[in-house]
Structure formats: C-alpha cells, structure tokens
Amino acid sequence: MAGDADVKRRIKSVENTRQITRTMELVATSKLKKASDRVQAARPYADALQEIVGGLYSPALSEKYPILRRPKEVSRAAVVLLTANRGLCGGFNSNLIKQARNLMEDLRAQGIETELHIAGKKGVAYFRFRGEEITTEKADVGDSPTVDDAEAIIAPVRERFENGQVDAVYLVSSKFKSAMSTPPHTRDLLPISGDENASPADVYILSPSGDMILEQILPVYIRNAVYTALVENAAAEQGARRSAMKSATDNAGDVLEHLTRTYNRARQAQITQEIAEIVGGSAALE
Amino acid sequence: MASLLHVRVVSPERIVFEGEASAIVAPAWDGKVGILPGHAPMLSLIGSGELTLDRSGGGSEDFHVVGGVLKVERDMVTLLTEYAGDGPPTEASDPEVMMVDRID
Numbered sequence: 001m002a003g004d005a006d007v008k009r010r011i012k013s014v015e016n017t018r019q020i021t022r023t024m025e026l027v028a029t030s031k032l033k034k035a036s037d038r039v040q041a042a043r044p045y046a047d048a049l050q051e052i053v054g055g056l057y058s059p060a061l062s063e064k065y066p067i068l069r070r071p072k073e074v075s076r077a078a079v080v081l082l083t084a085n086r087g088l089c090g091g092f093n094s095n096l097i098k099q100a101r102n103l104m105e106d107l108r109a110q111g112i113e114t115e116l117h118i119a120g121k122k123g124v125a126y127f128r129f130r131g132e133e134i135t136t137e138k139a140d141v142g143d144s145p146t147v148d149d150a151e152a153i154i155a156p157v158r159e160r161f162e163n164g165q166v167d168a169v170y171l172v173s174s175k176f177k178s179a180m181s182t183p184p185h186t187r188d189l190l191p192i193s194g195d196e197n198a199s200p201a202d203v204y205i206l207s208p209s210g211d212m213i214l215e216q217i218l219p220v221y222i223r224n225a226v227y228t229a230l231v232e233n234a235a236a237e238q239g240a241r242r243s244a245m246k247s248a249t250d251n252a253g254d255v256l257e258h259l260t261r262t263y264n265r266a267r268q269a270q271i272t273q274e275i276a277e278i279v280g281g282s283a284a285l286e
Numbered sequence: 287m288a289s290l291l292h293v294r295v296v297s298p299e300r301i302v303f304e305g306e307a308s309a310i311v312a313p314a315w316d317g318k319v320g321i322l323p324g325h326a327p328m329l330s331l332i333g334s335g336e337l338t339l340d341r342s343g344g345g346s347e348d349f350h351v352v353g354g355v356l357k358v359e360r361d362m363v364t365l366l367t368e369y370a371g372d373g374p375p376t377e378a379s380d381p382e383v384m385m386v387d388r389i390d
Binding site for chain 1: 294296297298299300301314316326327328329331353354355357359364366368
C-alpha cells in the first residue's frame with residue numbers, strides 16, 4: 001500500500017527530530033547548570049558593591065559628577081536590550097523584544113525620544129528588520145559573558161549619559177527567577193536612584209575620600225549591573241531553551257505514537273484483507 | 287587579642303577567598319595598608335599589587351589584585367576587586383585569557 005510507505009517515512013523523520021530536540025534539551029540542561037552557578041557566584045560582588053555605593057551616595061553629589069547628574073527633564077532615553085544570539089528557546093527573545101518595544105512606545109508617548117543599544121543577534125536582527133535605528137550593537141557575547149563584554153556594551157551608553165546626549169538609561173533583560181520562570185524585566189540604570197537618607201559612611205575612615213572612592217566605583221557599579229544582567233540573561237536563555245526543547249521532545253513523542261498507531265492499523269487491515277481473500281478463494285474452489 | 291579578621295576577597299565572577307586571617311596587608315591606592323583585628327571602620331580604594339593574608343595557624347596566602355575597594359567593619363574585611371589571582375593578569379583585557387581563568 002502506498003499510504004504505508006508514507007507513514008513509515010514520517011515516523012522516521014519524527015524520530016530524528018525527537019532525537020535532535022532531546023539532545024538540545026540535554027545540552028541546555030548542562031549549560032543551564034553552569035550558567036546558574038555563575039549567577040550565584042556573581043551575587044556576593046554585586047551585593048557588596050551595592051552596599052558600598054549605597055553608603056557613600058548622597059543626592060548632593062549629583063552636582064559634581066556627570067554620572068550622578070539628575071536631569072530635571074528627560075528628553076532622550078537610551079534603551080539597552082540584551083537578547084540571545086540564538087533561537088530555539090521558546091518565547092525568550094520575543095518576550096524581551098516585546099518588553100523593549102512596549103517601553104519605547106511608552107517613552108515616545110510621553111514625548112521622550114529613544115535610542116537603542118542592543119546586545120545579541122536576535123534583537124539586532126529584529127530591530128534592523130523593522131527599520132529602527134540601532135545606536136550600538138554587540139553580537140559576540142558568548143554563553144559565559146565576561147566583565148569585558150559588559151564594559152563594551154555599557155561604555156558608550158555611559159559616555160552618552162555623561163555628555164548629556166541621553167538623560168535616562170533603561171536596561172531590558174530577563175530575570176532568572178528559576179529555570180522555569182525567566183520573565184523579561186526593565187531596570188532603570190541611570191540616573192542612579194540612591195537612598196535619599198543620610199549616609200552611614202560618616203563613621204568610616206575614607207581613603208582617599210568619599211567622593212574619590214565614589215568616582216572610581218560608580219562606573220564599576222553601572223558596569224556590574226550590566227554584567228549581572230548578562231549572566232542572568234545567559235542562564236535564563238538556557239532555561240527557556242530547555243523548556244522549549246523538552247516540550248518539543250514530548251510533542252514529537254505524541255506525534256510518533258499517533259503515527260505508529262495509524263501505521264499498525266493500516267498494516268493490520270491489509271493482513272486481514274489478505275486472509276479474507278485467501279479464505280474466499282479456497283471457499284470458491286470447493 | 288584572640289579575635290581574627292574574617293576576610294572575603296571577591297571578584298565580579300566569584301568569591302576568590304573567604305576565611306579567617308590574623309592580619310592582612312593590602313595594596314591601597316597610595317601604598318600598602320596593614321589591617322589587624324580591631325581596626326576602625328574603613329573604606330579605601332585599592333591599587334594593584336600583592337595582597338597578603340596571614341593565616342591564624344601560621345603561613346600566609348598571597349593574591350595579586352587589580353583595582354577595587356576595601357571595606358573594613360567590625361573585623362569583617364571585604365575586598366572587592368576587578369581581578370584576583372595567583373599572579374598578575376597575563377592580559378586582563380583579553381577575554382580568552384579571562385575565560386580560561388574562569389573555567390579552571
């Protein structure tokens with residue numbers, strides 16, 4: 001029967017697909033482990049830095065350092081978007097892109113100009129296709145992002161903020177709550193929103209001085225926020241890919257079961273018919 | 287005085303060292319700074335150079351650190367640094383080298 005061969009071929013092809021998605025799931029699982037270890041390992045530094053900056057910061061300093069300036073009116077904002085370089089990770093990239101688009105629409109509705117800084121091929125490809133102007137882009141951040149990657153992404157943005165070319169900077173990336181939950185998230189990067197309360201740093205011996213420490217440490221603080229986001233994003237990507245590939249594998253299993261049943265039924269029908277023909281033939285001879 | 291310093295050396299990627307020390311000598315921005323238990327609270331910029339931790343049981347540990355900030359508070363010493371390793375960074379700016387460093 002012609003249908004038979006067809007079904008058989010489809011079974012083979014779905015089996016192959018399942019093999020591939022399962023492998024990708026396993027690869028993502030192992031990468032996820034490493035990536036989430038990196039997220040954990042990056043936390044102590046971020047926490048300690050936050051504490052130090054929080055202790056030194058006071059709103060009065062905003063006059064002195066361009067990086068601390070607090071624009072009264074925001075006329076232009078930078079959106080820094082972190083996406084993955086690769087697809088096959090479910091809605092991961094499209095969720096991030098949607099989040100960035102919504103943010104940009106909101107800002108534009110308030111009469112604020114926007115500009116885009118993108119890391120990750122998927123985001124770059126999307127916005128280029130849409131004809132959006134991309135101010136800076138970086139597409140070579142790997143599975144294990146480095147501090148230098150973060151610096152390369154944020155340095156031009158920081159400079160533009162200090163020069164007054166942009167008045168606010170937003171960072172759009174995925175939060176890594178768990179391997180299953182990786183919602184897109186917008187963070188206000190600049191201007192720095194410090195604690196308005198009195199600084200507890202008074203009790204410290206400050207060497208050389210609070211201002212100078214702050215001047216050194218603030219760029220590091222901003223960069224580290226991006227680094228943390230990169231690391232979380234990388235872990236979130238693997239988590240999303242694992243879920244996507246797991247459901248693809250499961251779906252392939254379902255399809256396979258259905259096809260196998262169809263195939264067996266067809267085969268059985270054929271055999272039954274052959275027997276009926278033989279029985280019919282011998283009955284006619286008697 | 288029996289008390290010890292609790293020291294943490296932290297780089298952006300990981301905690302490089304965490305443990306007790308009886309004294310530390312760190313490369314501050316303007317020269318070496320020594321810290322003993324009971325030190326007043328302090329925040330200081332770090333330059334680059336050797337960080338020496340004297341272990342309570344004798345012996346010491348050395349790290350090479352590059353830039354960052356040092357915080358002392360109630361015998362808790364936190365050193366945040368851009369880089370910490372056994373030797374000076376071969377080429378700290380080279381991502382390849384840093385990646386290899388991280389894998390180890």
